[in-house]
Amino acid sequence: MGKIETSVHRRIWIDKFFKGLIILLSLGSIVPMLLILFLITKNGISVVNWEFLSQLPKPVGEIGGGISNAILGTLWLILLSFIFSVPLGIFAGIFLSEYRAGRLAYLTSLSIEILQGIPSIVIGIIAYVWVVLPMGSFSALSGGVALGIMMLPVIVMATAETLKLIPDSLREASLALGVSYPRTIMKVILPAGLSGILSGILLGIARVTGETAPLLFTAFGSPFMNQNILKPINSLPLTIFNYATSPYPEWHTLAWGASFVLITFVLGLNLITKLVTKKWKVQF
Amino acid sequence: MESSVLKIENFAASFGEHTILKDINLSFSRNTLTAIMGPSGCGKTTLIRCINRMHELVPNAKVSGKILLDNEDIYNTDPIIVRRQIGMVFQRPNPFPTMSIYDNVIAGYNLNGIKLRKEEMDQTVEESLRKAALWEEVKDALHRKGSFLSGGQQQRLCIARALAMHPEVLLLDEPTSALDPKSTAHIEELVSQLKDGVTIIQVTHNIAQAARVSDFTAFIYLGELVESGPTARMFTGPKDKRTEEYLTGKFG
Amino acid sequence: MNHTIADTAVHASRAKITMQYKWGISEALFRRLLYFAGLILVVLLAAIFFSLAIASFPALRQFGFSFLIGKTWDPVRGEFGAFAFLVGTLMSSFMALLISTVFSLPVSIFLGEYFRHGNVSTFMKSVIELLAGIPSVIYGFWGLFLLVPLVRALETKLGVAPQGVGIFTSSLVLAVMIIPYASSIGTEVISLVPSDLKEAALSLGATRFEVIRKIVLPYAYSGIFAGILLALGRALGETMAVTMVIGNSNFLPKSIFSPGNTMASIIANEFTEATGSLYLASLIELALVLFIVTTIINISGKLIIRKMSTGK
Numbered sequence: 001m002g003k004i005e006t007s008v009h010r011r012i013w014i015d016k017f018f019k020g021l022i023i024l025l026s027l028g029s030i031v032p033m034l035l036i037l038f039l040i041t042k043n044g045i046s047v048v049n050w051e052f053l054s055q056l057p058k059p060v061g062e063i064g065g066g067i068s069n070a071i072l073g074t075l076w077l078i079l080l081s082f083i084f085s086v087p088l089g090i091f092a093g094i095f096l097s098e099y100r101a102g103r104l105a106y107l108t109s110l111s112i113e114i115l116q117g118i119p120s121i122v123i124g125i126i127a128y129v130w131v132v133l134p135m136g137s138f139s140a141l142s143g144g145v146a147l148g149i150m151m152l153p154v155i156v157m158a159t160a161e162t163l164k165l166i167p168d169s170l171r172e173a174s175l176a177l178g179v180s181y182p183r184t185i186m187k188v189i190l191p192a193g194l195s196g197i198l199s200g201i202l203l204g205i206a207r208v209t210g211e212t213a214p215l216l217f218t219a220f221g222s223p224f225m226n227q228n229i230l231k232p233i234n235s236l237p238l239t240i241f242n243y244a245t246s247p248y249p250e251w252h253t254l255a256w257g258a259s260f261v262l263i264t265f266v267l268g269l270n271l272i273t274k275l276v277t278k279k280w281k282v283q284f
Numbered sequence: 285m286e287s288s289v290l291k292i293e294n295f296a297a298s299f300g301e302h303t304i305l306k307d308i309n310l311s312f313s314r315n316t317l318t319a320i321m322g323p324s325g326c327g328k329t330t331l332i333r334c335i336n337r338m339h340e341l342v343p344n345a346k347v348s349g350k351i352l353l354d355n356e357d358i359y360n361t362d363p364i365i366v367r368r369q370i371g372m373v374f375q376r377p378n379p380f381p382t383m384s385i386y387d388n389v390i391a392g393y394n395l396n397g398i399k400l401r402k403e404e405m406d407q408t409v410e411e412s413l414r415k416a417a418l419w420e421e422v423k424d425a426l427h428r429k430g431s432f433l434s435g436g437q438q439q440r441l442c443i444a445r446a447l448a449m450h451p452e453v454l455l456l457d458e459p460t461s462a463l464d465p466k467s468t469a470h471i472e473e474l475v476s477q478l479k480d481g482v483t484i485i486q487v488t489h490n491i492a493q494a495a496r497v498s499d500f501t502a503f504i505y506l507g508e509l510v511e512s513g514p515t516a517r518m519f520t521g522p523k524d525k526r527t528e529e530y531l532t533g534k535f536g
Numbered sequence: 537m538n539h540t541i542a543d544t545a546v547h548a549s550r551a552k553i554t555m556q557y558k559w560g561i562s563e564a565l566f567r568r569l570l571y572f573a574g575l576i577l578v579v580l581l582a583a584i585f586f587s588l589a590i591a592s593f594p595a596l597r598q599f600g601f602s603f604l605i606g607k608t609w610d611p612v613r614g615e616f617g618a619f620a621f622l623v624g625t626l627m628s629s630f631m632a633l634l635i636s637t638v639f640s641l642p643v644s645i646f647l648g649e650y651f652r653h654g655n656v657s658t659f660m661k662s663v664i665e666l667l668a669g670i671p672s673v674i675y676g677f678w679g680l681f682l683l684v685p686l687v688r689a690l691e692t693k694l695g696v697a698p699q700g701v702g703i704f705t706s707s708l709v710l711a712v713m714i715i716p717y718a719s720s721i722g723t724e725v726i727s728l729v730p731s732d733l734k735e736a737a738l739s740l741g742a743t744r745f746e747v748i749r750k751i752v753l754p755y756a757y758s759g760i761f762a763g764i765l766l767a768l769g770r771a772l773g774e775t776m777a778v779t780m781v782i783g784n785s786n787f788l789p790k791s792i793f794s795p796g797n798t799m800a801s802i803i804a805n806e807f808t809e810a811t812g813s814l815y816l817a818s819l820i821e822l823a824l825v826l827f828i829v830t831t832i833i834n835i836s837g838k839l840i841i842r843k844m845s846t847g848k
Binding site: 011012014015018019021022023025026028029030032033035036039040088091092094095096098099104105107108111112113114115116117118119120121122123125126128129130149152156180181182185206207209210211212213216217220237240241244245252255259262263266267270 | 561562563566567569570571573574575576577578580581584587588591638639640642643645646647650660663664665666667669670671672673674675676677678680681682712715719743744745746748769772773774775776780800803804807808819820823826827830831833834835838
């Protein structure tokens with residue numbers, strides 16, 4: 001009798017210990033995130049002011065300067081990648097939700113899954129081979145192509161998943177009114193799936209905003225303000241990379257500031273996505 | 285003087301290998317209400333979905349025979365035009381969730397790119413909602429989305445939407461089977477008043493309902509048209525034994 | 537039949553509706569457009585593969601298989617052997633996997649078993665999502681300024697050359713980055729373990745720990761494994777965070793504290809300065825290898841997941 005008691009005691013103790021261990025280790029994984037956010041906020045927030053956001057970077061040795069060209073460059077790249085990926089991505093998503101069986105649908109699905117897993121630096125090389133080499137120079141355009149390729153799978157999958165969830169009854173209601181198939185898709189089904197598609201777009205943008213590797217030899221970066229998409233352009237992540245790995249402490253400070261701006265933007269987008277999805281979601 | 289607005293001649297329908305309807309011959313008189321009855325799976329829903337050419341949207345669907353609307357074979361006409369002349373209300377209410385009540389009613393025009401003047405639109409919306417006995421309940425909320433409406437109200441909205449197109453024929457596929465008894469009664473009553481302007485064909489499971497409101501009844505069993513005729517006659521003196529058994533509730 | 541005024545109006549309305557039709561794109565054309573969109577994606581993937589293959593052809597032809605086992609990477613002499621980078625990649629990725637599993641598996645159990653609903657669960661899930669959303673250059677920056685000094689201190693204590701940067705440091709950063717990938721699938725499969733199985737065990741007197749160890753984990757094993765595979769795929773291709781803390785040396789790493797390079801980081805470092813078609817082709821061949829390897833790993837992971845949901 002005593003033996004069973006002690007062994008039960010032991011098992012209970014192990015059980016409690018295990019739960020504690022799980023909680024401890026899980027909380028442990030929060031630590032890096034807290035450290036990152038804390039460090040960036042602590043070092044970066046004091047750097048960010050209006051001059052920082054509106055001025056161009058100054059040469060080494062001079063105090064001050066800003067990241068205005070990086071911010072604008074990032075916005076340009078977002079616009080370009082949007083143009084390359086959203087229309088095509090939505091149509092491919094509609095295709096996948098309308099044709100669920102069949103060889104092309106299977107191949108398209110497979111291609112999307114593979115595309116999603118390709119390392120971003122490989123995409124950068126592709127954009128280099130396809131755009132930079134023929135053009136003979138680095139450009140915002142090539143950066144936009146690279147980021148567009150990266151955004152495509154996100155958009156396609158968001159569109160396909162959202163539209164697949166829309167019940168057939170909606171489509172039937174439209175067709176029974178004598179509405180043609182293309183109009184039914186574009187004017188009834190697509191709007192019904194807007195929140196899901198929009199959140200896919202926002203998440204895609206959040207992802208490519210932070211990308212550096214594919215821009216290293218496409219957009220390339222530049223210390224100047226540039227509105228010409230055929231020329232090299234700067235971006236926030238590129239700036240952070242260049243400044244952080246430089247030997248100048250003044251530049252490190254700027255990198256903290258740029259990191260703060262970048263993180264705020266990316267996390268802010270994630271938050272907005274959640275709000276959008278909740279507010280605009282169509283219930284069936 | 286009655287005339288046939290819709291005639292079904294030697295009609296058959298199938299999905300791939302399965303034959304659903306065999307050799308149907310039926311005609312419908314203008315401005316009447318015909319009830320199509322039969323046990324589950326007998327093909328009555330398929331029949332009306334063939335009338336507005338929705339059946340063929342399913343892969344491997346095949347039809348043979350003729351369906352004539354005003355003496356024109358609908359299978360020789362563009363299905364879109366057919367569907368604009370023949371309206372349908374489905375078993376489960378399906379108003380468009382992204383549109384307001386107003387826009388739902390005239391969706392048939394908006395989605396098809398048919399431009400109406402504002403007065404025409406307002407008039408059509410009000411007229412259709414009145415016919416569907418929904419106007420009083422929503423007239424102050426026309427530009428809100430319809431999600432706050434109850435099931436019965438949503439179904440009346442769908443009826444209004446179909447009526448706004450001024451169809452020649454209105455198909456109702458068990459429109460009250462997903463609703464509570466009060467809404468069911470409400471809709472039954474409005475349907476019987478609608479037939480002044482449109483020919484109605486209603487699939488129903490509810491024998492008592494058919495007896496109450498319809499002018500004509502057709503009984504379908506295992507894909508065949510067993511019997512059809514004026515409702516009064518069908519119920520008091522059915523010619524076929526199967527009809528009698530169904531009407532007295534022996535199966536169904 | 538008497539035509540009333542109302543009839544005429546209705547009739548006119550009907551004519552309007554039925555006749556105003558021939559507008560807009562035809563169904564056949566629209567369907568073809570959809571088909572085309574799907575096709576473009578397939579062609580895009582094929583084009584990526586073939587572009588990489590063609591662009592790396594000079595190196596493929598020159599070195600053949602010895603590219604992967606060659607230990608010397610000397611651009612000046614035109615010798616390109618990628619073995620050091622293979623080793624660097626494998627070392628940093630597998631160590632990262634090991635370290636991250638110590639945390640990601642508990643997180644999966646935390647979210648899949650102990651805290652499945654409620655505020656704690658939402659909090660943890662948001663944190664993990666946040667981790668996945670942080671750009672990799674920021675991870676690298678953080679690693680450079682926080683982890684490198686720490687590792688340097690550790691190396692001093694261990695009597696190793698106190699560089700701070702190196703394969704070990706890069707695996708630390710990678711480990712944090714891949715926690716969300718490994719834990720998300722694990723969480724899902726663990727939470728999907730049928731409760732009647734667990735209840736049967738509990739009713740026999742098993743403790744929660746024993747149920748997890750003997751019922752939940754074996755049941756969820758393949759899902760957890762798939763999550764680890766996907767995390768591996770992510771780690772193999774990660775570039776920026778690794779480049780910033782790995783020390784960027786082209787020599788074969790001697791220990792985990794040595795500086796080194798991964799296939800991704802060497803491309804990032806040297807691509808813009810690569811002169812000569814052989815140099816460029818060699819770097820592109822590395823990209824091709826990365827493409828093939830990550831694709832195989834990702835598809836394997838996804839296949840396992842698909843088999844789980846159809847098999848069970």
